[in-house]
Amino acid sequence: MAQTKSDPNYKVIAENRRARFDYAIDSDIECGIILEGSEVKSLRANGGNIAESYAAVEDGELWLVNSYIAPYAQAKSFRHEERRRRKLLVSRKQMADLWNATQRKGMTLVPMVMYFNHRGIAKIKLGIAKGKKNVDKRATEAKRDWSRQKQRLLKDNR
Numbered sequence: 001m002a003q004t005k006s007d008p009n010y011k012v013i014a015e016n017r018r019a020r021f022d023y024a025i026d027s028d029i030e031c032g033i034i035l036e037g038s039e040v041k042s043l044r045a046n047g048g049n050i051a052e053s054y055a056a057v058e059d060g061e062l063w064l065v066n067s068y069i070a071p072y073a074q075a076k077s078f079r080h081e082e083r084r085r086r087k088l089l090v091s092r093k094q095m096a097d098l099w100n101a102t103q104r105k106g107m108t109l110v111p112m113v114m115y116f117n118h119r120g121i122a123k124i125k126l127g128i129a130k131g132k133k134n135v136d137k138r139a140t141e142a143k144r145d146w147s148r149q150k151q152r153l154l155k156d157n158r
Helices: 037-046 094-104 134-155
Strands: 013-015 023-033 053-056 061-064 088-089 107-116 120-132
Touching: 013 120, 023 094, 023 107, 037 107, 053 094, 061 094, 094 120
Parallel strands: none
Antiparallel strands: 013 107, 023 088, 023 120, 053 061, 053 107, 061 088, 107 120
16 A cells, blocks of 8 residues: 555545554455445545444455445435445455454454545455453553653654
């Protein structure tokens, strides 16, 4: 997912900022997403949100549940449902790995970023994650605060 400054097609649509705070991300995977025409137009106009969404493996298929794509105002007769389930596209091997992670290891699939790649195709980055306890969240926050304080001290000593 290397982005260059001159790439006009790469564009982040929606980002789940709480994902790294609420979950310990083990690994991530890039998935395609099946969209309707009015959904793509709406996403190009920055009309998406994946903050409350999650991904689930059901009947051998991967689904994005509870993601929001705003209605496209210019679509008259071909409107889309805003919170419908959207199918995600992965290879069979990746699907088996995701199913094993969610069923056997107690992990969950958290959408982290929805974006248009360098070819202009909508993609979603899923994190294979385990939920953090409050103690883990406090430890992460303390580590972040210490690194900020350390940077300030190093900057002041120069």
